[in-house]
Amino acid sequence: MPSLDSSANIHLPFPQSDWVITLLPFAPTAINDAGLIVGVQNGLAVQYQNGKVEVLPAGPVPIFMPTAINKHLAIVGNAGSPSAAFKWTPSDGFQFLNAQPRRTRGEISAFVTDINDNGLAVGIIEHDLEASPVVWLPDGNGLFRWPKTEVFGGRGNIRVNNHGDVAILDRDPTRNVSVLQFDGTVESFTTIPPALSVDAFSDEGRIIGTSTVNGATRAWTFYKNQLHWLDLPDGIPWEPSGVNSCGNIVGATGGSSGVLFARPLLSRCDDAGVGGHP
Numbered sequence: 001m002p003s004l005d006s007s008a009n010i011h012l013p014f015p016q017s018d019w020v021i022t023l024l025p026f027a028p029t030a031i032n033d034a035g036l037i038v039g040v041q042n043g044l045a046v047q048y049q050n051g052k053v054e055v056l057p058a059g060p061v062p063i064f065m066p067t068a069i070n071k072h073l074a075i076v077g078n079a080g081s082p083s084a085a086f087k088w089t090p091s092d093g094f095q096f097l098n099a100q101p102r103r104t105r106g107e108i109s110a111f112v113t114d115i116n117d118n119g120l121a122v123g124i125i126e127h128d129l130e131a132s133p134v135v136w137l138p139d140g141n142g143l144f145r146w147p148k149t150e151v152f153g154g155r156g157n158i159r160v161n162n163h164g165d166v167a168i169l170d171r172d173p174t175r176n177v178s179v180l181q182f183d184g185t186v187e188s189f190t191t192i193p194p195a196l197s198v199d200a201f202s203d204e205g206r207i208i209g210t211s212t213v214n215g216a217t218r219a220w221t222f223y224k225n226q227l228h229w230l231d232l233p234d235g236i237p238w239e240p241s242g243v244n245s246c247g248n249i250v251g252a253t254g255g256s257s258g259v260l261f262a263r264p265l266l267s268r269c270d271d272a273g274v275g276g277h278p
Contacts, residue, residue, distance in 0.1 A: 071117045
């Protein structure tokens with residue numbers, strides 16, 4: 001198995017030269033605009049900033065798995081079997097995220113995958129072969145805004161930004177990757193190679209995901225209608241999981257290890273108003 005030198009950051013050739021890769025001692029799941037990262041280390045939910053890992057409070061049921069964090073430090077995640085969705089805040093603790101299923105038969109699971117800075121969370125309600133996109137309002141109640149749309153390929157393939165736009169891996173293969181507007185309209189991006197996952201979506205419109213190329217899974221970033229591959233040295237496999245408005249990207253290389261693609265300068269951030277960055 002190829003390995004990375006944990007003692008040094010790695011500057012990759014263009015286009016990855018716009019990022020510096022740093023190894024992380026846990027599997028990250030999300031990053032907010034302040035650079036605070038949440039993830040999992042040895043089965044425990046943790047947060048990380050400035051080189052320090054802290055264990056998050058235990059969930060209301062065993063094994064709370066965080067999936068996203070916003071600038072107000074609200075964290076969403078899932079726990080239990082069948083899965084239930086929760087939101088945690090430093091002031092109010094854990095809150096159950098409710099969504100009335102469109103069907104009432106059989107085992108129904110709810111998975112929350114993302115939350116924006118306005119407290120709007122997204123995820124899916126899973127029943128049989130259906131995975132319906134759901135939006136949770138800040139009060140914890142869920143809405144089905146896109147009744148004719150389904151999420152494909154897994155529980156994490158739906159993300160929301162601060163504009164309320166939602167990126168998904170669309171079950172309709174002719175649409176591939178889609179962005180859902182809150183008014184119910186859908187915009188699709190068919191130029192992205194057939195996607196395996198949609199893992200992150202920033203306010204600046206940067207989408208992070210994976211596709212299969214020549215039998216191998218590769219991570220990509222799609223921004224300003226351009227796609228660039230995010231490959232680690234020696235073809236080390238990794239799964240992206242989060243991006244912030246600057247364009248900093250996190251992902252996991254294992255159950256308790258990960259990487260951070262960080263902008264070396266704030267002037268290189270997506271939200272800095274400087275064009276031409278991948």
